[in-house]
Amino acid sequence: MISKHKISDIRKLHQKKFRDAERLFLVEGWKSVEMLLQSGFEITDIFATESAAEVNQQLLDNRPVTIVSSAEMERISTLATPPELMAVARQAAQPQPIPDNEPVLVLDRIADPGNMGTIIRTADWFNFRHVVCSPDCVEFYNPKTIQATMGSFAHLVPHYTDLVPFLRAQAPRRRILGAFLNGESLNTFKFQSSDIIVIGSESNGISPEVEELVSQRITIPTPVSGRATAESLNAAIAAAIIMCRFAQ
Amino acid sequence: MISKHKISDIRKLHQKKFRDAERLFLVEGWKSVEMLLQSGFEITDIFATESAAEVNQQLLDNRPVTIVSSAEMERISTLATPPELMAVARQAAQPQPIPDNEPVLVLDRIADPGNMGTIIRTADWFNFRHVVCSPDCVEFYNPKTIQATMGSFAHLVPHYTDLVPFLRAQAPRRRILGAFLNGESLNTFKFQSSDIIVIGSESNGISPEVEELVSQRITIPTPVSGRATAESLNAAIAAAIIMCRFAQ
Numbered sequence: 001m002i003s004k005h006k007i008s009d010i011r012k013l014h015q016k017k018f019r020d021a022e023r024l025f026l027v028e029g030w031k032s033v034e035m036l037l038q039s040g041f042e043i044t045d046i047f048a049t050e051s052a053a054e055v056n057q058q059l060l061d062n063r064p065v066t067i068v069s070s071a072e073m074e075r076i077s078t079l080a081t082p083p084e085l086m087a088v089a090r091q092a093a094q095p096q097p098i099p100d101n102e103p104v105l106v107l108d109r110i111a112d113p114g115n116m117g118t119i120i121r122t123a124d125w126f127n128f129r130h131v132v133c134s135p136d137c138v139e140f141y142n143p144k145t146i147q148a149t150m151g152s153f154a155h156l157v158p159h160y161t162d163l164v165p166f167l168r169a170q171a172p173r174r175r176i177l178g179a180f181l182n183g184e185s186l187n188t189f190k191f192q193s194s195d196i197i198v199i200g201s202e203s204n205g206i207s208p209e210v211e212e213l214v215s216q217r218i219t220i221p222t223p224v225s226g227r228a229t230a231e232s233l234n235a236a237i238a239a240a241i242i243m244c245r246f247a248q
Numbered sequence: 249m250i251s252k253h254k255i256s257d258i259r260k261l262h263q264k265k266f267r268d269a270e271r272l273f274l275v276e277g278w279k280s281v282e283m284l285l286q287s288g289f290e291i292t293d294i295f296a297t298e299s300a301a302e303v304n305q306q307l308l309d310n311r312p313v314t315i316v317s318s319a320e321m322e323r324i325s326t327l328a329t330p331p332e333l334m335a336v337a338r339q340a341a342q343p344q345p346i347p348d349n350e351p352v353l354v355l356d357r358i359a360d361p362g363n364m365g366t367i368i369r370t371a372d373w374f375n376f377r378h379v380v381c382s383p384d385c386v387e388f389y390n391p392k393t394i395q396a397t398m399g400s401f402a403h404l405v406p407h408y409t410d411l412v413p414f415l416r417a418q419a420p421r422r423r424i425l426g427a428f429l430n431g432e433s434l435n436t437f438k439f440q441s442s443d444i445i446v447i448g449s450e451s452n453g454i455s456p457e458v459e460e461l462v463s464q465r466i467t468i469p470t471p472v473s474g475r476a477t478a479e480s481l482n483a484a485i486a487a488a489i490i491m492c493r494f495a496q
Contacts, residue, residue: 038476114362118482118484118485121478121481121482121485122478122481122482122485124472124477124478125468125470125472125477125478125480125481126470126471127470127471127472127477148482150478150479150480150482151478151479152477152478154476155475155476155477155478187496220373220492222373222374222375222495223374223375223495224372224373224375227403228286228402228403229372229373229375229400229403230369230370230372230373230398230399230400230403231398231399232373232398233369233370233373233488234366234369234370234396234398234484236366236482236484236485237366237370237484237485237488240481240485240488240489241488241489241492244468244489244492247470247471248435
């Protein structure tokens with residue numbers, strides 16, 4: 001049973017302005033909540049249907065669990081198909097400074113929460129521990145982003161910062177690689193462990209002021225010749241292919 | 249100006265059952281309609297706002313264009329932000345048989361239209377001309393799929409067919425590679441030009457009856473050790489990385 005007041009509080013967290021103000025976020029679905037429970041995030045609330053609470057009794061022991069009906073879950077969830085389990089957690093503090101010898105993925109104006117979440121999931125897989133986002137990237141704590149990370153939100157929280165001063169500060173010690181449609185082919189390019197990889201927005205690519213700071217342009221070659229092909233790759237796909245080649 | 253009757257006809261095409269019955273589909277947005285106009289698809293209707301029709305006058309010359317208001321466009325479009333230009337086109341006939349020496353991408357129960365569209369776009373980029381989908385894959389002509397292909401729908405139409413008889417017929421002449429979490433690492437695997445690559449569904453991977461027909465298991469290795477990582481990659485990401493390695 002959940003009070004009307006509490007339902008209203010949770011529903012506010014569907015909106016970014018309230019997530020920002022309260023520094024809280026929503027985690028929905030069994031798998032994501034399981035990853036949250038194993039993480040260092042502070043959990044303020046867990047909502048479970050009666051059957052989900054029974055199945056996960058051991059895992060939820062000593063946790064702030066409220067049993068809710070399916071109808072109540074539908075009201076507090078952002079999902080079209082409401083989950084059996086959801087949680088509210090406190091947003092992480094800004095991540096630690098980045099060690100000089102570790103690679104960095106930089107995201108410039110990524111707008112789609114599904115792409116953002118998929119990039120975080122893929123970065124986690126390929127051991128990119130440091131993701132830096134321009135302030136106008138979609139919010140990491142957007143429920144659709146969290147959902148698309150498939151639990152990797154618990155392993156990897158991006159930095160949000162102005163890219164120009166960040167890249168200027170890094171430039172003396174690292175190469176800044178930008179993914180463009182023209183550049184050195186990934187088939188021959190040699191990565192260095194301290195490289196910074198910049199991925200641009202879905203519709204407009206890398207912004208001009210960031211492009212100025214790129215020291216090396218790289219490209220994912222298409223083997224197609226003699227016919228019309230896709231004009232570009234999705235931003236999450238490009239990021240994945242480059243991280244995979246880096247990690248190889 | 250568009251009649252109420254016509255609006256109702258177009259809105260029916262938001263639903264799969266009417267798309268199936270009429271063998272028509274919707275193409276929304278300037279870029280996608282441009283790709284459609286350059287393709288061999290038969291176009292039955294084009295709807296344009298007055299300003300879009302003016303800007304694209306040359307392109308739309310001799311085409312069945314109806315000028316509509318923004319409010320009318322909003323009614324006939326599936327998009328949250330209605331486009332300036334949309335079209336209705338006839339679905340393609342089943343694609344031609346697949347030549348023996350060309351690679352094939354097989355999709356087993358891909359459910360998300362965004363993933364499906366992204367896979368088609370990426371296949372187009374990496375010159376995979378033949379994509380075969382299980383009948384329970386999401387529909388190619390779903391407006392969200394078409395949107396996510398970013399115009400590649402005009403270059404590449406997948407086959408929909410039962411995978412078991414299809415793969416049985418191919419098995420004597422080709423290797424059937426399946427993407428699994430355990431298998432030979434992509435870092436060492438050597439592709440052959442006639443390989444068939446099978447990608448499984450987002451939530452359940454490759455189905456057991458298809459798995460039985462896989463002759464070689466391949467995997468995208470994670471460099472992570474000693475900490476929890478992403479448990480898997482998104483299906484479109486996995487498909488992209490494998491196609492990229494094949495094309496390299």
